[in-house]
Amino acid sequence: xxSQLNLDKAYLxxxxxxxxxxxxxxxxxxxxxxxxxxxxxxxxxxxxxGFENVCEDLYGKTLKCVLHAESNAITKLAKGTSSSRGATxxxxxxxxxxxxxxxxxxxxxxxxxTNSYRIKDGLTLLKKAGIVVDNMENINHVNGKKKSSNAxxxxxxxxxxxx
Numbered sequence: 662x663x664s665q666l667n668l669d670k671a672y673l674x675x676x677x678x679x680x681x682x683x684x685x686x687x688x689x690x691x692x693x694x695x696x697x698x699x700x701x702x703x704x705x706x707x708x709x710x711g712f713e714n715v716c717e718d719l720y721g722k723t724l725k726c727v728l729h730a731e732s733n734a735i736t737k738l739a740k741g742t743s744s745s746r747g748a749t750x751x752x753x754x755x756x757x758x759x760x761x762x763x764x765x766x767x768x769x770x771x772x773x774x775t776n777s778y779r780i781k782d783g784l785t786l787l788k789k790a791g792i793v794v795d796n797m798e799n800i801n802h803v804n805g806k807k808k809s810s811n812a813x814x815x816x817x818x819x820x821x822x823x824x
Contacts (some may be wrong), residue, residue, distance in 0.1 A: 668698065669797060674736040675700075677775075680730070680753050681731055683707050686715035687723065688754070692730035694738070694769070696748035697756060702732030731760045735767045745769050755796070756783040765790045774788075 672693055680691030683705040694702040708714055708731050716727045728736075731752055738745050746768035750756075755774045756764060761783035766770060771793040787794050 669795070672700075673753070673773065673775055673797060674751075674806065676751050676753045678701055679705050682731075683716070683722075684714040685727070685782075687717055687721055690730040690752065690754045692734045692752040693749060694734050694745055694748050694750050696743070698746065701743040701748065702734040702737045704728075704730045704735075704737060706730045707733070708766050715799070727755065729760050731756050732763055735769075738767070749773060754778050755781075756787070758783045760785060761786040761790075764792065772796065 672695055676693055676785060677693040678691070679693065683691070683779040687708050688706070690706045692704045692821060693700050699754040706727060707716060708724075708726060712726060715724065717723055731750060734750070736746065748767075748769050749771040750764060750769050750773070752772065752774045754770065754776045755778045756781065764787060769792065771797045772787055775797055777796065784794055
């Protein structure tokens with residue numbers, strides 16, 4: 662039987678591969694939603710369907726129309742029959758505040774990420790909502806670059822605070 666840690670590492674490696682599909686030049690982010698050990702949705706940051714695949718303006722600033730990877734994955738579920746209630750979100754960058762609201766509303770119970778977004782208010786909101794937040798770093802593939810096989814996994818769990 663595969664351990665949860667090994668599954669977490671595998672899903673995060675897949676997220677880093679998925680991020681490479683993004684047309685963003687500044688920051689490529691990938692996300693997977695997993696329920697009962699099955700991937701039920703995926704996403705990467707990019708333009709909405711039907712829009713030109715451009716994520717930044719001439720000055721390198723992200724365009725307002727760009728969807729974040731996690732919001733892309735969550736909204737894809739709205740087109741199908743799968744439910745994210747009780748699922749885990751794997752993502753290469755910790756969620757922003759707006760995406761954290763979507764995560765809460767989608768019923769996701771756990772978020773696992775590798776890199777920290779500079780603004781931490783999204784993580785604070787998730788913890789306040791009782792969502793388990795796990796930060797994993799150095800999982801052999803970070804930003805698509807192979808690290809040495811003897812890399813240490815840094816695992817920091819932030820359990821939700823009690824009532």
